[in-house]
Amino acid sequence: MFRLWFVILACSFCFEISVSSAKEPVIISFNLTTFGGDIERIKSLHNTSWPLVGKCCPVGQLYRFNDDDNPGENRCEDPRPNEKNEYSPFFSDFNHSGLLVPGLSQPQFVAVIGIPCRHGKYIMDPLTIAEDEYHLMMNGSVFTPLNNVRMLQPGQDYCMEVVSDGRLVVMGCYQPELKVVTADTRLAMYAIGLLISVPFLLATIISYVITRQICDVHGMNLCCYSGCLAVAFLTLALLQLGGQSFDQNACVSAAFVIQFSFIACSFWLNAMTVESWRLIRGYKAGSPPLTSERSPPLYRVFFFYSIWGWGLSAVLIVVSLALGLNPTIPWTYVKRSGNEQPSCWFGLDTYSLPYFYVPVGILVFLNTTLFVMAGIKMAQIQRALDRNRVARNNESDRRDRRVFKELRLTFFFTLALFLILVVNWSMELVSMLTESNVFAWSIFDLVNALQGLFVFGFFVLRRAVRTLVWQRIKELVGIGSERESDDDKANEMTLLSSVTNGTNSTRIVTQ
Structure with a gap:
């Protein structure tokens, strides 16, 4: 009897030792939101021999x-004292013959943390529904042999978790309904406005390229600005209208193109502002704004502007790509109708913000300073011209006023583009701080989308430029200028660029 009791005690002791010595599996976790759902990147960061699971x-x-005993939303929380929380899934695999090997628990594995379901989720219950049979594979996929033979991917289609009753369940993600997604009227109007702007921006570029007299440094800066805006608007309109058919790689590539274009637009607008300031600062009554003796060579000046406009923009994009940052598109340019979830949609990435908004903020500050300085200089010039008009009012004084009027128009039109930029970024800042889109679908959206019309109207349809462009078009198509109206000939102000010894001289001549 004593021996039997001793054997029972020994067996009990051994059983307790085996239970207490059992170890919890080693889990290396990666947060799904941190890696933006990039499972391949997560796999590259851990030992590929370890199994993977979505948790x-x-x-x-x-x-x-949520139930009567647990009011509130469904949620993740720490287990209560009487609840079991043993997270040790069984991992299955296929053998060399292609047969499914029964699952076994693993001493260590990698867990991708997060619920990836955007359209709702459901619990897979193979004990009740035969079609819900599943097998967790070593690579993290969930194989469903009776449900359309699917492979649910971790971080995309499912996650596995212990629930309050101690069961380890798989939560599958509902797929979005297959339907033809149509943009609502406002979204379509916004995208159409962007598309309308593109030909006007291209027309601005063509007008300045074919007309040598106006293709000075400021004109070439304007062409680069218009080109960047055209690329951004065209790509953005395509994403807004047809983004549902784009895969993720195409979306990201297009987004980086848009980001580069908008950054380059800001730099080229700054170049236009600097050039306007140079012209106004160099203006003296009775002489051209920048005489050939005082003006540096045209292409040398434009070369430095190109380094500023293209070079720094490219550096910012290269740095973003090297750091693996998400593309950043201004919220005020990306519109959502609210009726669907577009596939090409990029949320706010706080790590990417400094590489987009800090350069733009610095450029806004520089432009503001230059415009204030130019405004003060213009006021001084205006007072000097008024004094000369009262004292003499001869032909040279009238010519000086026409020269100054042309410079003033260039200044104010550049200022108008800058104000559109400032209002746009101000709305962007408010949207980020309030985390809402309070200005969505305002009248400014239409103005924002139709910037191409304003650029064309400001810099091509003004009388002096329009006349030169029209004359150049008639020369190209072989139409003579004998029928030119008297109104066009009388008191006509034309902007000429004379190239003397490799230098640029901007002049306004009265015919």
């Missing part, structure tokens, strides 16, 4: 469903 909640927590 709904952080390590140590379970998923609690």
Whole structure:
């Protein structure tokens, strides 16, 4: 009897030792939101021999469903004292013959933390529904042999978690309904406005390229600005209208093109502002704004502007790509109708913000300073011209006023483009600080989308430029200028660029 009792005690002791010595599996976790759902990147950061699984909640927590005893939303939380939380899934695999090997628990594995379901989720219950049979594979996929033979991917289609009753369940993600997604009227109007701007921006470029007299440094800066805006608007309109048919790689590539174009627009607008300031600062009554003796060579000046406009923009994009940052598109340019979830949609990436908004903020400050300085200089010039008009009012004084009027128009039109930029970024800042789109679908959206019309109207349809462009078009198509109206000949102000010894001289001549 004593021996039997001793054997029972020994067996009990051995059983307790085996249970207490059992170890919890080693779990290496990666947060799904941190890596933007990039499972391949997560796999590259850990030992590929370790199994992978999608886990709904952080390590140590379970998923609690809403019921009478647990009011509130479904949520992840720490287990209560009487609840079990053993997260040790069985991993299956296929053998060399292609047969499914029964699953086994693993001593270590990698968990991708997060619920990836955007359209709702459901619990897979193979004990009740035969079609819900599943097998967790070593690579993290969930194989469903009876449900259209699908492979649910971790971080995309499912997550696995312990629930409050101690079960380890798979939560599958509902797929979006297959339907033809149509943009609502406002979204379509916005995209159409962007597309309308593109030909006007291209027409501005063509007008300045074919007309040698106006293709000075400021004109070439304007062409680069218009080209960047045209690329941004065209790509953005295509994403707004047809983004549902783009895959993720195409979306990201297009987004970086848009980001580069908008950054380059800001730099080239700054170049236009600097050139306007140079012209106004160099203006003296009775002489051209920048005489050939005082003006540096045209292409040398434009070369430095190109380094500023293209070079720094490219550096910012290269740095963003090297750091693996997400593309950043201004919220005020990306519109959502609210009726669907477009595939090409990029949220706010706080790590990318400094590489987009800090350069733009610095450029806004520089432009503001230059415009204030130019405004003060223009006021001084205006007072000097008024004094000369009262004292003499001869032909040279009238010519000086026409020269100054042309410079003033260039200044104010550049200022108008800058104000559109400032209002746009101000709305962007308010949207980020309030985390809302309070200005959505305002009248400014239409103005924003039709910037191409304003650029064409400001810099091509003004009388002096329009006349030169029209004359050049008639020369190209072989139409004579004998029928030119008297109104065009009388008191006509034309902007001429004379190239003397490799220098640029901007002059306004009265015919």
